[in-house]
Amino acid sequence: MRKVNIPILTLLISITIGIVLYDYIKIQAITVWICSILLSLTGVLLNTFSRKKIIGSALFMCCTSALFITIGYLSRTYTDDTRSQTHYTHTNTEGSHTLLVKINRELKPTLYQHKYLVDLKAIDSTITTGKLLLNIYxxxxxxxxxxxxxxYARTALLPVPHPKNPYQFDYGAYLNKQEIYRQVSAKPQEMLRANKETYDVSVWASRFRESVKNSLHLQSFTPRQLxxxxxxxxxxxxxxDKEMSSQYAAAGMMHILAVSGLHVGVILLILRFLFGFIKWRQLQWVxxxxxISLIWSFAIITGLSPSVLxxxxxxxxxxxxxxxxxKRKSQDAVLASAIFLLLLDPLLIYQVGFQLSYLxxxxxxxxxxxLASFWSPEVFILRKLRDVVSVTIAAQLGVMPLSLFYFHQFPGLFIISNVLIIPFLGLILGGGLLVCFLSVTDLLPEFIAQTYGGTIDVMNNYIAWVAGQEDFVARHISVSATLMILVYMFMITTHLLCMKYSKRRLIVASLATIILTGFIVLENNQPASQHLAILNRNASTTLTQLQEKQLTVFNNDTLYLxxxxxxxxxxxDALKxxxxxxxxxxxxxxxxxxxILIVDSLDIYNLEEANxxxxxxxxxxxxNMNxxxxxxxxxxxxxxGSNYHSYVSRxxxxxxxxxxxxxxxxEKGAFIID
Structure with a gap:
């Protein structure tokens, strides 16, 4: 493990703290600016008069950290859309209105709705700003x-959805972290296209992707291949679809389906190989x-999504x-890129993809x-195999606690799936780029399409086989935020100890182990309180009763599983x-x-001695409710949720x-009886 650049890491942590503080403490910008100026002056004085003193150096580091906390806070302050007086949160949005929106990005549709991320431009001819989630039936x-x-859409601004049952994912909170506070749902007949269109790089890229998709659909690829x-x-x-997504997740290969750091990294390796003939030192900048230009071209074509960006x-x-x-400068560059991105878009810190990719x-x-230092084979193929395995294990170790915190499962066969696919990902991705280029230019031969489609089928079938080994997929793993942090502390201190033994490192690692063990014991001895919940579920009545480590689900539907x-x-997932x-x-x-009395469609409620x-x-x-x-x-x-809405209103x-x-x-979500 190479030495970490402590100053850059400290700046990154400080900026992150400042961004997160904004959501908990509201301070006027002028006050934060004054604090920043005072901290800057204090830092200059400390650096000038206490340069060689240990106490002075420590004070300078604390002052610098506090300064960058204020910088992080200010970056979040000035990128907060709600500070604008034209933002829709400052407008009375009750009832239906005529909305003018600009389509920003198409999202993954649901079974009944198409979904879009849009910018609100006007409400009833009044200029308005803000991001919305648009649902079209x-x-x-x-x-x-x-x-x-x-x-144009004639509809009402509605609150974003929040979970109506215990422990479910809070999609509304996720949208709020992207500054989306309202959603609109409209029928096609309630939509009217305006005589205006925005043209920029993202629009051009979207049109290009659409043309590529249309050309691919004219080829002989199957729906799953496409x-x-x-x-x-x-x-x-x-x-x-949901089945394919579940299979890739269970096999630990979900990163294949999401264009992100892995794909851009593969593109980087391909480009370095292609331009490897440029060996003159004077041309290295060229x-x-x-x-870098081709990397950004790929990013633009794939839509400049936050993960690709x-x-x-x-x-x-x-x-x-x-x-x-x-290599040393590369490590510093990774941390510097995180600082750069967070200053531009502080909300990235809340995106799971940002956290996972950097970790x-x-x-x-x-x-x-x-990890690679434990084995140094002389055979070229074995060295490459060692590199793939060590990279896979290192990446999984880096993201494992965070993945368990968010997704509550761990793919035990991730090494098998990654070892056989990652080495060929360059060929698969490069082949895909070639196929798309030939397809959009009407030059794609049928045998190339069939060969590439067959390769995709082999990959899909292999992923499905790995995912089918249910015994190797650990599910329903509950990890709290505190436990996740303690696990990372344990992993870091243990790794430092393994790298170089010293009494100080041994004490720190032992302390981290004791704290982690104690917290696990304490957490396991505090089971969730017993309760009965009437869940919100359409067309069916479902009750759950939690007692210690057993969940009893009551449902009279014979088809319910x-x-x-x-x-x-x-x-x-939440309660182990x-x-x-x-x-x-x-x-x-x-x-x-x-x-508790349940009154169903038989209308029987007048029971003797019932209270x-x-x-x-x-x-x-x-x-008769009376x-x-x-x-x-x-x-x-x-x-x-099984009742007619008109009945419930009455x-x-x-x-x-x-x-x-x-x-x-x-309306209110599940009803809990403690």
């Missing part, structure tokens, strides 16, 4: 919007300039770093050489649940001395009038 006759086009080619070469994952920036810095001073590259640069329910999976049991529920039962604390309405019973309240005046009424109005507690899972 699918229609076979719909003319879909294209990137750069301006469209899906992989479009994802691999063009960065378009709309054709990747060589690097050509490589950061990868192109990182590898551009990497190329310049190697040109200036070899993977850092682990490869600092850990891979140490717990392992296909994402709500159950969320419980398993050992056992899931499926049962049918009765119409009257108890939980922790609380009595329920909660009445759950399911499957739209045709009841009579129900008169029969059980002290109950709380819960309507789950029940809610009656309960509000009668001052009876009412909860709709469709």
């Amino acid at each position: 699918k229609d076979s006759a719909t003319i879909l919007p294209k990137t750069g086009e301006w469209w 899906a992989v080619i479009e994802a691999l070469v063009l960065g378009q994952r709309q054709g990747i 060589k690097s300039l050509l490589i 950061r990868a192109a920036t990182m590898f551009s810095f990497l190329e310049v770093g190697e040109l200036l001073g070899g 993977a590259v850092i682990a490869i640069l600092w850990v891979q050489p140490w 717990t392992y296909t329910d994402s709500r159950v999976k969320a419980y398993q 649940i050992d056992t899931v049991v499926q049962k049918s529920h009765g119409n009257y039962f108890r939980f922790k001395r609380k009595e 329920p604390d909660y009445v759950i309405l399911t499957h739209s019973p045709k009841i 009579r129900l309240i008169e029969r059980y005046p002290n109950c709380t009424i819960v309507a789950d 029940w809610k109005a009656t309960c509000t009038k009668q001052k009876i507690p009412f909860h709709s899972t469709y």
Whole structure:
């Protein structure tokens, strides 16, 4: 492990702290500017008069760190869209309005809707700014919007979706981190194209990708082959279905389908090979300039997505770093590229792809050489095999704690899948670029298309086989943010100790091990509180009862299966649940001395000696709410997602009038009984 550039690392950490602080502490920009100026002056004085003193050096480092914390805070301040007075969050957006939006990017569609990221330009002829999520209901006759086009939509601005069941992924919070605070849903007939269109590099790239996709669809490729080619070469994952996505994730090869650092890195290696004939020292800058220009050309063609943007920036810095001073400068360049990107777009710090890509590259640069040093074969093929295995292990070690925190699973056969595919990824990606070029110029021979399509099939089948080895895929692994940080501390201190033994490193590594072990023991001895939850689920009633390490799922639907329910999976991922049991529920039962009555479409609720604390309405019973309240005046009424919305609205109005507690899972999410 090469020595880390502590000053650059300190600056990166300080800027990150400043960016994160902005979301928790609001301070006026002028106050932060004053602090920055004072810290700068203090730093100059410390550097001038205390240059050779240890205390002075420590104070200078603290002062510099504080300065860059303020810089990170200011960068987040001035990139916050909501600071603009024209932002829609400062406007009354209740009810329907005529919206004018510009299409920025097409997102992956759902089963019923096309999705787009758009810029809001006006509300009812009033100039307005901000990002929105646009959902257009699918229609076979719909003319879909294209990137750069301006469209009118007559609809309402709605809150972004938040989870309605325990422990589910908070998509709304994810959108908020991208400064998307509202969404709009429209039918095709509610959309009208405006006589305006924006033309820029991203629009040109989008049109180019569309032409390439259209030309590929005229070839003899199968849908699954097309899906992989479009994802691999063009960065378009709309054709990747849920099954294929799950297979690649289980095999530890999801990075193949997302154009990111891996692809840009492969492109960098291909370009270095192609321009390897330029060996004159005076022309090395020309060589690097050509490589960087082609890397950015690939980034633009694939859509300049955040993952590609950061990868192109990182590898551009990497190329310049190697040109200036070899491997050591390359490591510094990676950290410098992260600082550069965060100052330009502070919200990148919240993107999982940004975190994973940098951790993977850092682990490869600092850990891979140490792993490779354990074996030095003389045979060329064995050396290359060693390099692939060591790079794969280093990258997985770097991202493993973070991956477990976000995705709750670990592919045990990642080495097998990566060792056989990564060495050929250059040929696969290069072949894909060649196929796309020949296809768009109408020069693609049929035998090349069939050969490349067959190669994609072999890769898909191999990935499917690896993913099918269920015993080697560890699922439902719960890792908290604190545990993730402690694991990284343990890994770093242990690796430093293995690199070079010293008493100080032994003490630090031992302390990290003790803290990690103690936290794991403490966390395992604090099980989640027992509760009963009435989940929000359309057309079906589902209740979950958590007791210690067992989750009991109540559902009377004979076709219902717990392992296909994402709500159950969320419980398993979050709480380390050992056992899931499926049962049918009765119409009257108890939980922790609380009595619960379920009223379904049979409308039976007038039970003798019944005194329920909660009445759950399911499957739209045709009841008289006033009579129900008169029969059980002290109950709380819960309507789950299986009821008609019109019924729920009527029940809610009656309960509000009668001052009876009412909860709709469709509006408020799952109802929890502790």
